[in-house]
Amino acid sequence: MPAIITKNLQKIFNKGKNNEFLAIKGINLSIDEGEFIAITGSSGCGKSTLLNLISTIDSPTEGKIYIYDKEISNMSDDEKAILRRxxxxxxxxxxxxINSLTVLENITMPMRLEDLNKKKAEERARLLIKQVGLDGKENNKISEISGGQMQRVAIARALANNPKIILADEPTGNLDSKSGMQIMEILKDLNKSGITLIIVTHDLNIANTAERIIKIKDGEIVES
Amino acid sequence: MIDIALKNLFRNKTRNALTILGIAIGVALLLSLVSISDGINKRISNFGEGMVGTISVFPEGKSMFISTGGQLSKDFADELENFEGVDYVTPYYGVRLQYMGSYAMGVPADKVSEMVGEEIKIKEGRMIDEGDNDERVAVICSTYLNYKNTNVGDRISILGKDFEVVGKLEEGEGNNIAGNVMVPIDALQEIDKTDQLTGIIVRVSDVKRTEEIAEDIKSTLGVEAETSKDLVRKFSDMTSEISLMTYAIGVISALIGGIGIANTMLMSVSERRREIGIMKAIGATRNMILKQFLQEAVILGLIGGIAGITLAFLGIYMISLMMTFAAMTLNLIFVGLLFSVGLSTLFSIYPAYTAAKVDPIIALKYE
Structure with a gap:
């Protein structure tokens, strides 16, 4: 079953202005539930823009996106926010x-937005902290942990509401190679548990670990 | 997510403390003025009730509230006593005291009970009686500005002479007396070397005819004759200016406090732009962001309100040491909280709305 389908997706930045820029040029894509996809390409090719469109954080200029068969272009901003959640x-x-919050509070945030009570949200957050190997860091502020640990917190937060799809934009881009490998192992384990994983990366070593690689160049898919 | 809202308020302690101080000063100012204004209005209402069935007579063109010294003769008082519909008259002689605008009223020592009523309650000491005609004795009413600090046996200065306080009325008693201090009229006139009267209080035999008799006195004898209704209306005119000033100060303090709140909240939104973007990216709706900022505003308002009420308590306590009519009531506490929370919420609507419509894709690029 397709988790995500895009049809003739197009994104133009600064439309109608002198600096108008066509970032995504009619992309058609189908991603099945449980797949592990890597979207690659050089810097500025449009891979992050594509991820932002799929994630509903950004809106396409033209074309359609279906998330589990539901077309999202007619959704309000709030409906999209609920979908993301x-x-x-x-x-x-x-x-x-969120730097002002602790590790625990950052991870509970999506659950609190989902109206889960504080106690239950913290119980689940503690389990997730254990799962990503951050035991004992619950009450640390974000500024008190390393980059690799921050990404683990981000993964734990991403898992808070039992997502069906994880979207990761250069998840190892700011990490040393060892931390990067550890983060990839966690993400791959999540994919094995049935979560659809879409990673944007320019690192071919990471891309090669995916089931399918989608290569973007100048806003178009050149290899899939 | 009140816990998160509270935590956010502690992120910039100094700025938020100053905003709270602004709200607190506004609330304290408003409550103190409303308390005084309410107290004065209540006194006027009591005064009006106490004066039912009476007519205040004084020379044409004069006002009862500012009249002092002699203006009417004793013969005129006798003439008035025989006027149709008049039961009896009480002449008085008024002087202004040095002590913060208080007013001493000289009344015939043998007519005090007619003036104030037999059932008047005395807190300490006694009333002026027939034997006091020429004596320099005084009875103070709770409207006397230094009422709380003045006791029986103390001396107060009237026209440069010492008068011994022989009695102190219960709080709220003697509201029908225009003066704040009662003394024997003979003693007062003797010091001022006059036998003239400042005014005359006329008691009518039929309360229902008060207005009619006042009109007759006015047209026949060519003097001012004001009923309790006229007096209350005049008083109210005077106090409506005080009320207007109270409201004006309230509005100004609300605006100043409100601008402070709006400024604090706008800065907070600006500083937390990226955070708002993150919240929206992970699924916060516009309403959730709006609610988050409004919650912070309500907490600011609540803390400011409580601080303001505390300040007002102190202020009103200080005022009440001199004026018996200033008091903190439950209503005022409610008004203070409503004012501070309402103000905070109102002036945070725009900043919260600005936060709610932040575009996550732009906010996430914001450093």
């Missing part, structure tokens, strides 16, 4: 954690 888990290159 329920279906997706995000892992960003810059980690995107």
């Amino acid at each position: 329920k279906i997706f888990g995000f892992v960003f290159q810059q980690f995107n954690l």
Whole structure:
């Protein structure tokens, strides 16, 4: 069953202005449930833009996106936010954690947004902290942990609401090779447990661990 | 997520403390003024009740509230006593005291009970009686500004002479007396070397005819004759200016406090732009972001309100040491909290709305 389908997806930045830029040029893509996909390409080719469109954080200029057969272009911003909360888990290159909160609070956040009570959210967060190997760091502030640990927190947060799809944009981009390998092992284990994994990376070694590689060049799929 | 809202408020302690101080000062100022204004209005209402069935007579063009010294003759008082519909008259002689605008009223020592009523409650000492005609004795009412600190046996200065306080009325008693201190009229006139009267209080035999008799006195004798309704109306005119000033200060303090809150919240939104983007990316809706910032505003308002009420308590306590009519009530506490929380919420709507419509894709690129 396809988890994600895109049809003639197009994204134009600064449309109608002098610096108009066609970032995604009519991409058609189908990603099955449980697949592990790597989207690769050189810097500025449009791979992160494609991930942002699939994740509903950004909106396409033209074309359609189906998430589990549901077309999302007519959804309101709030409906998309709810979809992101329920279906997706995000892992960003810059980690995107909330620095004023502790490790535990960052991980509980998606569950609190889902209206889970604080106690239950913390119970699950502690399990996830254990799962990503951050035992004892619950009450640390984000500034008190390493980059590799931050990415583990981001993965734990991504798993908070039992997502069906994990979207990871250069998840190892800011990490040393050892930490990068460890993060990839965690992500691959999650994929083995049935979660669809879509990774954007320019690192071919990482891309090669995926079941399918989608290569983007100048906003188009050149190899799939 | 009140816990997160509270935590966010502690992120910039100094800025939020200053905002809370702004709210607190606004609330304290408003409550203190409302307390005084309410107290004055209540006194006027009591005064009006106490004066039912009476007419205040004084020379044409004068006002009862600012009249002092002699303006009417004793013969005129006799003439008035025989006027149709008049039961009896009580002449008085008024002087202004040095002590913060208080007013001493000289009344005939043998007519005090007619003036204040037999059932008046005395807290300490006694009333002026027939034997006090020429004596320099005084009875203070709770409207006397230094009421709380003045006791029986103390001396107060009237026209440069010492008067011994022989009685102190219960709080709220004697509201029908225009003066704050009662003394024998003869003693007062003797010091001022006059036998003239400042005004005359007329008691009518039929309360229902008060207005009609006042009109007759006015047209026949060519003097001012004001009923309790006229007096209350005049008082109310005077106090409506105080009320207006109270509201004006309230609005100004609300604006100043509100601008402070809006500024704090806008800065907070600006500083937390990326954080808002993250929240939205992981699934927060506009309403959730809006609610988060409004919760922070409500907490700011609540803390500011509680601090303001505490300040107002102290302020009103200080005022009440001199003026018996200033008091903190449950209503005022409620008004203070409603004012501070309402103000915070109102002035945070725009910043919260700004936060709610942050575009996550732009916010995530924000450093």
